[in-house]
Amino acid sequence: MEKRCAQSATGSEWFGVDPVISVGDLWKVFGSKASQVVASPELKSLSRAELMDRTGAVAAVRGVDFDVAPGEMFVVMGLSGSGKSTLVRCLTRLVEPTSGSIAFEGENILDADPKRLRDLRRNKFSMVFQHFGLLPHRSVADNVGYGLEIRGVARAKRAERSQEVIDLVGLTGYEKSYPDQLSGGMQQRVGLARALAGDPDVLFFDEPFSALDPLIRRDMQSEVVRLHREVGKTMVFITHDLSEALKLGDRILIMRDGEVVQVGTGDELVGAPADDYVRDFVRDVPRSHVLTLKWIMRPPTPDDVLDGPELGPDTVVREAIRSVLSADRPVKVVRDGELLGVVADEEILGVVAGEA
Numbered sequence: 624m625e626k627r628c629a630q631s632a633t634g635s636e637w638f639g640v641d642p643v644i645s646v647g648d649l650w651k652v653f654g655s656k657a658s659q660v661v662a663s664p665e666l667k668s669l670s671r672a673e674l675m676d677r678t679g680a681v682a683a684v685r686g687v688d689f690d691v692a693p694g695e696m697f698v699v700m701g702l703s704g705s706g707k708s709t710l711v712r713c714l715t716r717l718v719e720p721t722s723g724s725i726a727f728e729g730e731n732i733l734d735a736d737p738k739r740l741r742d743l744r745r746n747k748f749s750m751v752f753q754h755f756g757l758l759p760h761r762s763v764a765d766n767v768g769y770g771l772e773i774r775g776v777a778r779a780k781r782a783e784r785s786q787e788v789i790d791l792v793g794l795t796g797y798e799k800s801y802p803d804q805l806s807g808g809m810q811q812r813v814g815l816a817r818a819l820a821g822d823p824d825v826l827f828f829d830e831p832f833s834a835l836d837p838l839i840r841r842d843m844q845s846e847v848v849r850l851h852r853e854v855g856k857t858m859v860f861i862t863h864d865l866s867e868a869l870k871l872g873d874r875i876l877i878m879r880d881g882e883v884v885q886v887g888t889g890d891e892l893v894g895a896p897a898d899d900y901v902r903d904f905v906r907d908v909p910r911s912h913v914l915t916l917k918w919i920m921r922p923p924t925p926d927d928v929l930d931g932p933e934l935g936p937d938t939v940v941r942e943a944i945r946s947v948l949s950a951d952r953p954v955k956v957v958r959d960g961e962l963l964g965v966v967a968d969e970e971i972l973g974v975v976a977g978e979a
């Protein structure tokens with residue numbers, strides 16, 4: 624699996640720069656006793672089920688912390704009910720957080736007044752939902768330009784920008800079509816174009832492909848990967864599908880019962896799952912598609928002949944199989960001229976054998 628940039632779970636490579644979004648100890652509790660719950664360390668320490676029993680309140684998001692870096696594709700993954708949608712809706716205050724902090728480009732979103740929030744939602748954020756939310760009586764071009772129209776962008780400028788993003792998402796020729804003349808996948812392309820039209824700083828996706836057929840879904844995932852590369856925007860993507868998360872995410876946050884279980888790159892989740900829950904999630908992932916050489920290399924022994932081929936530690940195992948198996952000596956894993964370890968047939972076969 625190709626990744627644009629190597630990172631660690633702490634995001635240290637990402638965070639040479641200021642985060643776009645920074646979330647601290649965020650809670651969202653539904654129910655009339657919500658503020659009592661977050662004011663009480665005792666109630667906060669209860670599990671979601673216990674809290675429900677004791678107070679009738681639902682702790683949808685519980686003490687969540689994470690940062691998203693500029694240009695990152697950050698995926699929030701968890702089973703149904705784990706709190707993904709509530710968490711992401713809190714980020715734009717479509718859902719009002721009960722406590723905690725959310726900074727967007729350094730600005731405390733929780734202090735934003737209604738006017739500022741409207742501004743942010745119009746100019747800085749875009750959302751793509753599962754149900755495309757297209758206006759049925761408007762053509763593709765007019766749906767795509769809708770946000771610009773609301774912003775008061777002049778017709779000619781709007782048409783120009785709409786055409787640009789329509790071309791970008793591969794809908795050239797369909798400008799005059801109406802949503803009901805398009806397949807589900809194409810309708811979601813309109814949703815993508817609409818989200819991109821206003822040139823937002825962050826795009827939020829809430830399970831945008833769940834309603835699509837598997838093959839179309841795969842196409843759309845590739846499309847988002849391509850768009851992300853081309854436009855370089857920060858994206859926050861919710862899914863309950865691990866393979867989607869692994870395909871798209873620079874980093875993945877795994878939620879369970881409102882809490883963060885682990886945040887990491889795909890190879891970190893597969894190579895070093897934080898607990899049995901994550902281990903269970905990643906059990907069926909083909910490890911050779913996700914793990915990189917740094918996960919399987921070993922220190923060289925005195926018997927190793929060290930004039931074999933060299934590969935980087937972030938090379939995905941699957942892409943190294945041929946080089947390793949065809950070399951008659953270990954492949955050296957090298958970064959910036961430094962020998963980090965070696966990989967030979969046994970290491971490769973150890974990964975591949977587990978996938979049978």
Ligand SMILES: Nc1ncnc2c1ncn2[C@@H]1O[C@H](COP(=O)(O)OP(=O)(O)OP(=O)(O)O)[C@@H](O)[C@H]1O
Pocket residue numbers: 653654681682683701702703704705706707708709710863
């Ligand atoms: N408005 C609400 N009032 C009360 N409880 C809510 C509300 N919205 C969500 N919840 C509860 O909060 C918890 C988290 O829900 P949420 O929709 O965020 O999870 P999710 O991971 O996005 O699930 P799904 O994939 O099914 O949408 C669930 O127990 C849900 O029932």
